[in-house]
Amino acid sequence: MVLDGHSMAFRAFYALPAENFATSTGQHTNAVHGFTSMLINLIKDQKPTHVAVAFDVSDDTTFRKKEYDDYKGGRNATPEEFHGQIDLIDQVMQAWGIKTLRMPGFEADDILATLAARGEEAGWEVLLVSGDRDSFQLITDNVFVLYPKKGVSDIPRMDAEAVREKYFVGPDQYSDLAALVGESADNLPGVPGVGPKTAAKWINLYGGLPGILENLDAIKGKVGDSLRAHLDDVKRNRHLNQLLKDLDLGVGLDELAAPRPDQDAVEELFDALEFKTLRTRLFALYGEDTAAIQHEGIELPLFEVGATAESLNAFLANDDAAAPAALAVATVPGGIGQEATAVVILRGEAARYLELTELDADTEKVLAGWLTDAGRTKVIHEYKEAFKALHARGLLLEGVVDDTSISGYLIQPDRRNYELAELIQHHLKITLEAAPAAPVGQLDLGLDLDGNAAQLRAEALVRHAAAVRALSEHLAPMLAERQADKLLSTLELPVARVLADMEIAGIAVSLEKMQEQLDDLAKQVDAAEKAAYAAIGHEVNLGSPKQLQIVLFEELGLPKTKKIKSGYTTDAASLKNLLDKTGHEFLVQLMAHREASKLRQMVETLYKSVGEDGRIHTTYAQNVAATGRISSNNPNLQNIPVRSEEGRRVRDLFVVSDGFDCLLAADYSQIEMRIMAHLSEDAGLIQAYQEGEDLHRYVGSHIFNVAPQDVTSAMRSKVKAMSYGLAYGLTSFGLSKQLEISVDEARTLMKDYFDRFGAVRDYLRGVVEQARQDGYTATIEGRRRYLPDLTSTDRHLREIAERVALNSPIQGSAADIIKRAMLGVAKSLADEGLKSRLLLQVHDELVLEVAPGEREQVERLVTREMGHAAELSVPLDVQLGEGKSWHDAGH
Structure with missing residues (x-):
C-alpha cells in the first residue's frame, strides 16, 4: 500500500475543522490527526504487508513545471493552518516506522507509479491511496486505487471496471481522456466543448488518442474544429499526465515491509501534538506485537x-x-x-x-x-x-x-x-x-x-x-x-502542600446571589433573543452557525467573514469585527445574547460545584501548563472575566465566611513587564520601574516624543498592547490587527520602540538564539522547556517554537514568582500563629480570608512576602484590596 502524502493530507485537512485541532502552542493538527486516523483504519481494513508514503517536493523543481510554466498555476494559496502539518505527518510516519519517499524533480504520483510497477513485477497486489485521478491510469488486474469518496473516512477501492463504469474507458486509456478533457487541478486546459462522454466516444471509436490524431478530419462539427485548434494542448497534456514508472527510488521493496511503531517516539510526538485517543488506536492495531514492546508488568513485591x-x-x-x-x-x-x-x-x-x-x-x-x-x-x-x-x-x-x-x-x-x-x-x-x-x-x-x-x-x-x-x-x-531537582524539592513539592490546604479550605459562596444572577442572566438572554428577532423580523436559532450564515450573509447581505468548510465563520472575533464595521442591531443583540448565555453557563457550573459545606473547592494542577503556571479546574476559577461588569459580578458571588473579617486580594502589577525589564537589563525600563513611573506612559513619552503628561489614553493603549505583545512574538502584522492600524504604522511603532529600548530588542533576539543553541529555554528559577522545533527545517514549526521561546522565560518566571510568594505567605501565616488563610491563586493574584483583628498584620506580611519572592533589578509592586466579596476586594 502506497499513499500520496500531500493529496491525502489535504483531504484530511478539509475533512476536519482546523479550529478544533490545535496544540496549546498554536500549531494546527487537523491534517495530521485525520491522516493518521485514516492510515490506522486503512491498515486495519486492508492488512498490507508493505507500506510507504510518497510526498511531493516543490512544484517549481519538477520536470513538468520546467516544461510548462503554468503547470498547477492558479491554485489557491495554501491555507495558513496547513503550514507545518506535512512535516508533522512525516514525523508521525518516522515514529511509526513507515518509509517516506521524495524525489526532487518528480511528483508523488511518479513514486506511486514506480512502486506499483515494481510491486506488480513481484507478483503482489498493490493498493494506491490517492485523491488524484491521474492515478487511475495505473490500475491493472493487480493494482487498485483507493480513491476518497468523502473526506478520509469513505475510501472505496477503484478497479478497472469502476473506471470504465464512470468514464467509459479503461484505465490504460484514462490518460488519453484526461488529455482531451483537461485537468483543472493541474491547470491543464482541455479542448473547449469536449467533456468526458465525447472524449470517451472518440477513444472507443478510434482506439485511443493516437487513432484520434490519425483521423482528425473525420471528426466533424464545432467540437472537431475545437479539437484541431487545440492539438498542441492535447499533446502537451498527454505528455505531462503520463506517470513515470522507472524512477530510481534508492529503496528496495523489502525495506517497506512490516512497519512497527517505536513506542517511545510515538508517545513523545503524540504528547507534543496533544493527541489522546490516536495512540491507543495505533498500539491496538498491532495487538500482541505492542504487548511485546511493552515488556512484562511490574513485579509483585x-x-x-x-x-x-x-x-x-x-x-x-x-x-x-x-x-x-x-x-x-x-x-x-x-x-x-x-x-x-x-x-x-x-x-x-x-x-x-x-x-x-x-x-x-x-x-x-x-x-x-x-x-x-x-x-x-x-x-x-x-x-x-x-x-x-x-x-x-x-x-x-x-x-x-x-x-x-x-x-x-x-x-x-x-x-x-x-x-x-x-x-x-x-x-x-x-x-x-x-x-x-x-x-x-x-x-x-x-x-x-x-x-x-x-x-x-x-x-x-x-x-x-x-x-x-x-x-x-x-x-x-x-x-x-536538567537541574530540576532543586525546583522539585524547594518549590513544587512545598507548593503542592500549600495547594492541598487551599483546596481543602475552599471558598464560601452566596447561594442567594447566585440565584439572583441566574434569574437576571436568564432575563438578559431572553431580552437579547427577542431584540435579535425584532431586528430581522423573524425567529432564528442564535446558536446555529448555519442559520446565522443565512441571516448575516444572505438576508442582511453583510460583508463575508473568513471562509471555512461549512461556509463563513460566525466565531466571536469575526462577529465583533463585523459589528465594528456595520453596527447592525442584529449583531448587537447576537453578541449580547452570547455574552449573557456564556455567563449564565458559567454561573450554573459554579452553582453545581458548591459542596455540602456551602463552599467551592476547586482543584489546582501544577503539571498542565508547560510554562509552570498553576491551572484550576472543577470548576475553573481562572476563566472568570474581570473586564466586563457582568463578569465582575460573578466574582461578587465569592464571599467571606462566618468567623472571618474580610477577603484580601493581592496581585502583582505588570509582573511580566517587570520580568522583561529584569531579563533584558534595559536601563530605561529599569529606571521607570525604580522611580515608580507609569511604565506605559513613560514608554509612550519616549516613543511619541511628548511629555509624560501629554501621553493620551490612545497612545498608552498602543504602547501597552505592543509591550506585552513583544514578549509573545507579536509581529507588525499582528500588532496592526490588534490595534486596528495599518501595518506600516505598526512597523513604525515597533521600530521607534526598539530604537529607544534597544536592550529589549537585543534580549528578544538573544533568547531565541540561545534557546536554539541549548535546545531549551529557562526561567529565573531554572525551569526548562525543551523546544526541538527551533531547529526544524519547516518554517512554520520553527516560528511557533520561536514564539514559545520568547514567552516561556517570562511566563515561566512569573509562575515561579507567584509560587515563591505563596510559600512565603503560607509560612509567615503559620510562623506568626495567625488564623487567616490562603484560599485562591488566580494567575498573579492571591486571595486570602482574614480573621478578625489580623488585617493589618496580614497586609504587612503579604506585601513583604510577595514583594520579596524574587530578587529582580526592579521592585515587585503588590496591590492590595479588601472587601466582603472577591469583587469588592478587587482593585
Missing part, C-alpha cells in the same frame, strides 16, 4: 495484609533513612474529593497493605506517627491528592521527597498527561494494570464481600507502590541532569 501496632512498629523501625519508602493510597469518593481507604508502604523488598477501616486505635497511631514524621522520607505519585485523601481520614502526610507526577512534568513539561501507568510505560516500558475499583461504602463498613477482589486490590496497590519507587529512581538522574 512480598507483602503482608494488615498489622498490629507491634508488627507495624517493627516493620517501620527497620527503616533505612537513606532510602525513601514508597507510599500508595487507595481512595473512594468522599465528602470533599476523595477519601483514603487503604495504604501500602513499601520498604526494601517488603511491603505492608493496610485497610484503614480495619486498624485498631494503637495501630492507627503508629501509622499516623510515621506518616506525619517529616524525617521518614517517602516517594508517592500525586502527593496533593494523597494528602487530601488521608486528611479526610484525619491523617497528616509529611516527608514526601518525590512526587513522580511532578518529576515527570519537570522533565517533560509538554506531555499530554502524567498518569502513573503512562509514565511507567513511557520511561520503563512496563505495563501497570489498573486496580479493581473498591465498591463505594464497602471498605468504609469493613466488609469483605468478595475476598478475591480484595486480594486483587491489595496486589494492585502494592504494584502501584513498586512502580512509583522504580519510576522515582529512574527519574532522579534525569532531574539532576
